[in-house]
Amino acid sequence: MTFLGAKSRSTTDSRRATESRRDQIELSSAFSGAASAESRFGFGSWLTSAEGVLYLANAQVNIFCRKVAAVPYGTHTIFIGEAEGVNVHDPIEPLIYQDAKYCFSVAGETKAQAAASPQPRAFN
DSSP: OOOOOSSOSOSSSEEEEEEOBTTOHHHHHIIIIISOTTTGGGSSOEEEOTTSOEEETTOSEEEEEEEEEEEEETTEEEEEEEEEEEEEOSSOOBEEEETTEEEEOOOOOOHHHHHHOSSOOOOO
16 A cells, blocks of 8 residues: 555544555655655645545545554654545556556456456456
């Protein structure tokens, strides 16, 4: 999961995790250090929840959480939360960062699509 913005601008105990879409490489790069902390929210379309938590309007998935714990680990802090709400946007096209490069998942064929196809298909 691409994780954007572990901390919100909120002063509450609310947090959010955001899964990027495949067309959001520039946004993901901005949050990975290509842009300053002050300018990175200039990328993408951000909204504010009723709790004051910023979230990416067109993200693949937004998970809104209530902070349960914060655990310091090295130079980072690991937030543990209880999910209180989820936004999922179709189509499912997540952005994936693997082996130091961006890549995409491809939706598999459904059984109905395979049955309707005149050509034989291999299934993994």
